[in-house]
Amino acid sequence: MNIELQINNSIDPRARYVSWAPAPCWIRVTNPSGANSPTINVRISGKSATGAGEVVFRGDTTGQFSSVLTVPVPVTGATVPFFIAGKFGRPSVSDGDVTIEASVGGALVGSVPVMVRVRKNANALTPNERDRFVSALARLNNQGTGRFSDFRAMHTFVALSQAHGAPGFLPWHRAYLLDLERELQALDPSVSLPYWRFDQAAPNVFRPEFLGASDNLGNVRFTAANPLRFWRTDGVPGIIRRPIPSFNLNAAPPGLLTEAETLGLGNLYRLFRIMEANPHGRAHTRFDNFSLISDPGTAPRDPLFFLLHCNVDRLWAKWQRRNGRFNPAQAASYDNSPGSPIGHNLSDTMWPWNGVTGGSRPPTAPGGTLASSPGISGPGLHPRVRDLLDYQGAVSAASRMGFDYDDVPFA
């Protein structure tokens, strides 16, 4: 007897990644030999080594998760749905470090490797996680002319009005990060974006093995083996970044709202979104004024940008969970007051993924549609602002975007 398990309702191995949000799965009998009834009871469980990821299961869209699920499966080959989620607090450390096993009467009849892939604190990555991330990023950029150059071109002075200074700041950057993350995952599916938790000390982030250490002049230095030493943007090699004198890398940068303060800005989106100034803007400018990261037109040329914004997005995710703000139909979830620029209203499409140029939009739209992810439907190729709120699929399962944060559970 053989059983097939489809993760994210897909037979594509690239879809074998789960997070805290429930992933829809199918199970079916592909070889019924040995079965003596029209339906067999299949026991589904996860097998993990010590320190590896763990998964939990449930049979329906609601109800409690458990470590083992028994599902009656017809021998006709018809599919039966069930759900898998990563066990909160137990993310994977490497690709496929959890095996989903299907057994009948104690005999193993099918298995598939999966990864509990979530965004983690950059300061706490394992060396392997760190190296996989920098390698994927370096390859995406390549000679400064790779796919990464589109991401650089999306966040320039001429495009700032699409992304900054208005309510769409958080949704736009969520889409931007997700687009980049999916491109990285196309190179190495085990990679997820790490976040720089800028209200805590993060000395590991600023080491030569990772995002580099700044010398006195502000040139960022890397180890010989770090492929970011070949980093190049706008035809210019290297990264220029130097912490301001009061920013000791063994402590949090000065002057930023803490996580608690940020989450306490208010339970309405229009109050919360002022975090664009502090901690977001303040985190950018904890580096000297000649640094790439400290100017909105050049900041994405420094890989640190994506870790900084990953934390901004994480703070939004935490705020959303704390206040139940996933539903765009609820006024408190977004600031849809009249007068916002185009691209910042709930039903507006977002540049550049909409391909619209000219008029109130920038003159070019680099990068095409938002990258897709196997087995994941949200937020779509041409997302609107409203499509970026329900990232876990808490309101509508179809909105799930396939990412989660290590310290933000499923809603």
Added chain:
Amino acid sequence: MSKKQKSAKSSKPSRRPKGPARRSARGLMSIATSPSKHVKERVAALEEAPLAVSYHDENLPEVLRILGDENEPTKVRLAALQALQTASFNAVAFAPVRGEYMATLRKVAKDPDPELRENALGVLARRKDGFAQKKLLEGLQDPEKALLPPEKALQLLSYDPHAEAYQAAREIVRRPPNDDSRREALRLLSADAKASPMFEKLLRDKSEPLEIRQLSAAALHAINPEKLQEHAREIVLDPSEQDDIQAASLAALTNFGDGEAIANDKALMKRIDRLSSEAPTTVKQSARQFLGKYGQ
């Protein structure tokens, strides 16, 4: 005592409130703009002021004034610059003052204070400002006119490499005033496709400092990647090469190499297999990453 120091009151700064219940924007701006307040207090108020959090910010012109006012203490002006940079992330609110911001920075670029000059020129050069580029180039050609040390000027000019800057950089490579200037001149030239032969030579010259050889590898990756791959292969095969150059070469092959050609290169695979067990740690780790990718 300087005029700036005199302008600062010597009283102790008051304690900053903690937690989300912060002081009002109006109160903070009142402190920030008051010459009678202590410098530390004014700096703290500027750091805390929530500038540009709405579509319009009436405080921005006053902060700009502080930045441009030579009578204000340097620390307060630097805090004003930092606050303006933070506010500039709000493109909508900042748009009305962007022109004046740039004009003020051009004025500050010539300030007697070197820290202010460096910061102002840094913002301008990063935005490819013609005035800043001209001043930086003039300083390289005539040290008496220099607003910044040559290595810093070259670093800032690298934000927008162009023919005139290349010419000045080549001259400094020929006659460098110091090692840092030579390195920065080479970094600037690594955007120039014509510089490929020079970087090939520097990469293979074992008498060059390690950082120059590594910089040359990065330059070649951008302007002549096939040549870098050729040299990287030869460097890995050369048992007399420095460890860090071998590790950098392995990183280039692992991340940017032609997978098919590399997998069929028996001599290279054999050598890297050996390095993965016998080389010093840095090289060993890079060799293992290489083998992890190419399946040996």
